[in-house]
Amino acid sequence: MKARVTVTLKSGILDPQGKAIEGALKSLGVAGVASVRQGKVFDIELSGSDKAKAEAALKDAADKLLANTVIENYRVEVLG
Amino acid sequence: MKSAVLVFPGINRERDMARALKLASGHEAAMVWHAETALPRGTDLVVVPGGFSYGDYLRCGAIAARAPIMDAVRSFAAGGGLVLGVCNGFQILCEAGLLPGVLMRNARLKFICHDVHLRVERSDTAFTRGYNAGQVIRVPIAHGEGNYEADEETLKRLEGDGRVLYRYCSAAGVVDEPSNINGAAHSIAGIVNERGNVLGMMPHPENHVEDIMGCTDGRGLFAGLVAHLEAAA
Numbered sequence: 164m165k166a167r168v169t170v171t172l173k174s175g176i177l178d179p180q181g182k183a184i185e186g187a188l189k190s191l192g193v194a195g196v197a198s199v200r201q202g203k204v205f206d207i208e209l210s211g212s213d214k215a216k217a218e219a220a221l222k223d224a225a226d227k228l229l230a231n232t233v234i235e236n237y238r239v240e241v242l243g
Numbered sequence: 244m245k246s247a248v249l250v251f252p253g254i255n256r257e258r259d260m261a262r263a264l265k266l267a268s269g270h271e272a273a274m275v276w277h278a279e280t281a282l283p284r285g286t287d288l289v290v291v292p293g294g295f296s297y298g299d300y301l302r303c304g305a306i307a308a309r310a311p312i313m314d315a316v317r318s319f320a321a322g323g324g325l326v327l328g329v330c331n332g333f334q335i336l337c338e339a340g341l342l343p344g345v346l347m348r349n350a351r352l353k354f355i356c357h358d359v360h361l362r363v364e365r366s367d368t369a370f371t372r373g374y375n376a377g378q379v380i381r382v383p384i385a386h387g388e389g390n391y392e393a394d395e396e397t398l399k400r401l402e403g404d405g406r407v408l409y410r411y412c413s414a415a416g417v418v419d420e421p422s423n424i425n426g427a428a429h430s431i432a433g434i435v436n437e438r439g440n441v442l443g444m445m446p447h448p449e450n451h452v453e454d455i456m457g458c459t460d461g462r463g464l465f466a467g468l469v470a471h472l473e474a475a476a
Contacts (some may be wrong), residue, residue, distance in 0.1 A: 171350070176347075176392070177347065177350075177392070179347075179348050179350060179351075179352050180348060182351070183352060197337075227309070228301070228305065228306075228309060229301070230304055231305065231338065231345060233343075233344065233345050233393075233394075234345050234392070
């Protein structure tokens with residue numbers, strides 16, 4: 164089973180890296196970029212086939228390690 | 244003072260730290276590998292040194308904070324034991340939940356490696372009794388992620404309880420925008436936990452302890468810890 168955990172900065176948290184990327188995109192002339200926030204994507208392969216169990220395990224993984232919930236939100240998707 | 248210096252893969256300041264501890268206390272520090280599950284018996288002080296544990300993968304300090312030895316550090320701290328985290332060690336203590344907040348990328352995105360001035364905010368703590376309140380000391384920093392941030396309520400509590408022990412300042416001791424080297428909230432360089440027995444700081448006092456280093460301003464922190472433990476004994 165394949166799954167994806169996406170970790171993003173909470174709104175209101177300053178993201179200097181996102182700002183720098185935003186500036187670079189603007190200087191490249193990419194049209195219509197209003198703002199950029201940088202995050203992380205984890206593609207995870209799971210051995211079982213129980214979707215509910217997989218979601219619970221991924222939430223556990225995100226809470227314990229993948230995200231720092233002081234500053235980050237996460238989203239768990241089991242892709243099947 | 245019996246010190247235990249934690250060693251994680253990628254840490255590189257552990258020997259500087261051990262040298263400073265030996266100089267201040269006369270005792271060899273024990274080097275404790277991250278996979279251990281217990282601290283040496285009779286440990287007075289646990290030090291989480293600086294460096295780049297696990298290559299700063301995922302987030303600075305995130306993986307080291309979940310190492311087996313950290314459970315022992317957590318119970319040591321819960322029992323009132325002294326814990327000092329410097330640089331990556333500060334990041335690890337925040338990730339481990341022993342200190343509030345988080346160290347974000349420096350506001351101007353650059354890795355910064357030079358001396359800074361710090362104002363010692365109070366002298367009545369284990370980690371500052373070697374200094375006078377308001378004293379300005381010069382110590383080096385070397386980090387890319389030292390921009391301390393916490394939510395408004397946490398900052399209010401830190402300030403209200405006098406838990407900010409070290410603040411970035413000018414040579415004259417003025418806390419202002421230009422001296423706030425990494426953009427940290429309230430120019431915070433070092434904070435303690437609620438109980439006052441766990442300190443995290445970004446600057447490296449262990450690198451200013453001998454004349455050959457060009458400055459000995461870092462000595463006070465270690466001398467203070469030794470004096471604190473002697474007074475408690």
